Amino acid sequence: MINIPRPEHPNPQFQRREWLNLNGKWNFEIDKSKSGLAKKYYEPQTKLERTINVPFCPESVLSGVEYKDFMEAVWYQREFTVPEKFADLRTILHFGAVDYKATVYVNGKEVGTHKGGYISFEFDITDYLNGGTNVLTVYAEDDTRNPLQPRGKQSEEYYSHDCDYTRTTGIWQTVWLEFVPESRIKNIKVFPNVKNCSVDIQAEVTGAGKFEALALYQERIMGAASVETEGGFITAHLDLKESYLWEVGEGRLYDLELRFNEDKVDSYFGLRDVKLDGQKFLINGKSVFQRLVLDQGFYPDGIYTAPSEEAMIKDIQISLDVGFNGARLHEKIFEPRFLYNCDKMGYIVWGEYPNWGLDHSNPNIVYSVIPEWIEEVERDFNHPAIIGWCPLNETWDYDGRKQFDDALALIYKTTKALDKTRPCIDTSGNFHVITDIFDLHDYEQKPEVFKEHYDMLMTEGKLFDNHERRQKYPGGPTFISEYGGIRWSVNENEQNAWGYGDAPKNKYEFIERYKGLTDALLDNDQMFGFCYTQLYDVEQEQNGLYTYSRKPKFETSIFRAINSRKAKIEL
DSSP: OTTSSSOSOSOTTSBOSOEEEOOEEEEEEEOTTSOTTTTTTTSTTOOOSEEEEETSOTTSTTTTOOOOSOOSEEEEEEEEEOOGGGTTSEEEEEESOEESEEEEEETTEEEEEEEOSSSOEEEEOGGGOOSSEEEEEEEEEOOTTOTTSOOTTBOSSSSOBTTBBOOOOEEOSOEEEEEEOSSEEEEEEEEEETTTTEEEEEEEEESSEEEEEEEEETTEEEEEEEEEESSEEEEEEEEOSSOOBOBTTBOOOEEEEEEETTEEEEEEEOBOOEEEETTEEEETTEEOOEEEEEEOOOBTTTBTSOSSHHHHHHHHHHHHHTTOOEEEETTSOOOHHHHHHHHHHTOEEEEEOOOTTSOTTOTTHHHHHHHHHHHHHHHHTTOTTEEEEEOEEOOOOBTTBOOOHHHHHHHHHHHHHHOSSSOBOSEESSOOSSOSSEEEEEOOOOHHHHHHHHHHHHHTSOOOOTTTTTOOOOSSOEEEEEEEOBOOOSOTTOSSOBOBSOOOSSHHHHHHHHHHHHHHHHTOTTOOEEEEEOSBOBTTBOOSSBOTTOOBSSOHHHHHHHHHSOOGGGO
16 A cells, blocks of 8 residues: 555554545546536546546545635546455445445445545445456535535635635545445444443444454453344443553553454544533543644645644644643544544544535535534544534525524534533633633734733633623633734745734734733633644745744744643633
8 A cells, every 4th residue: 555645544543454545647528518417427448537546525636636716516537457366255345434425336336425524434336346347436526605505714706815725626535445245343442430440342344243343552451341232223332450640741541352253353542531610621530721723734735635644643743842732623623533543642633624605594404514524523532632512613694694593503513412511612712602611702902902802701601701791791601712823924925814903014013913822821711722723824824933834933832831831710
């Protein structure tokens, strides 16, 4: 797999050893007239007009296509052969993500469709295979300007502008085959118990047999359990011999070896819990101040797709280098491999959904959001790094029409039904309907004014809010989940640089402003955290602490000293 782009296994949370990476050169065509179905492009003998480097989207440099205009329909095609040693197993075809609606064909026959541009999906294609060479075809439809299609930070205009950027169309994460026995493990959910030093593993299996689970820490056996079952859902309880807590900055992970008859799956988990206590956010019973940064998951050459695993690790490391301990993974569902590295590095994150582009006044948004959001929460449930969910962000009124509050409440309640172990913010910044945490966005650039906004929370229990006509602070845990965004372009001739407020006149003014804004939150004993906008520039939005190519704008030690000092709520 040396010459295959993104060769690593895409999902270490659920990994079998029998798999085949399908990344690399595919045939490709932009269906400008959306006539490909009528022309039967799904037929195996079809010859598409160009090639593309999967998993990179056609807008990106790394794809080899680099076409940046709107593409409402695209086609992909490649051949593959199932190795003979897997002939007696079921063949499962996986997609990391395809934006937005995917229809998949094998040897000219439709095997399934999936709607949602950010989450993984799979099909059992065993019954569609030939004995030798097979032809896989994917038809992707993507209408970024549809008010019922979430687009995140993809620009709805031809050019990128303000805080919207280059679009992503079609396949943008790894495609792979997995070979499994008829009787197998379908999925697992892990429920660690810090107090009792134990873990419950809820598994769904097909067929009858014995489910076995083995937990290890640094190759030493910590616990084991087995359960006989006729199929369906079962729970295995493991008491752990020794407690190694997953903590901020310490990504201690237990390995899991799972077996069901002939099926074997490797996984892992972290022993940790999260709770709210008054104004405090507790991890394993300890108050943790969240020093977060906004990470939007864009890359200069790959757009939505990291060019390598090393690039994802670097993004976490450069955040740690300037004193942050986590991130809001903003307006995008990040790939499992990124979350895996967050788990390993003890880097706390909030799971979000790319809701921008939706008309939040339309009740029908629930049909766009909830199915994919359920898939996200279910897929990423086991990641210890995810310490909270935030399905929506800044649900502004749309062309004078108010957001549909019942839709927000339904999405919140769906989240809590799926996961009672984490807090949920209904909509970050505004307008809150029902939420576990009250967060605000404030891009005031004058530190003294910014401080005044939130001093009253300490003295009077009141919270400054520009949206107080639409939402009321009920008390309880609070943090400023977007602030700063100080504009600073390393290229003085950059005319299109965008950020919040007036840019500082020099380096010293930038640092003074940054320190003043951040100190106001660190010194507030009613705040459990902050999130600075942002980690790195993205295209024309040039308000990161790093450039788009991840070069530091100033000495990293300056920001590390400001960010890492003790917060008042921690004392």
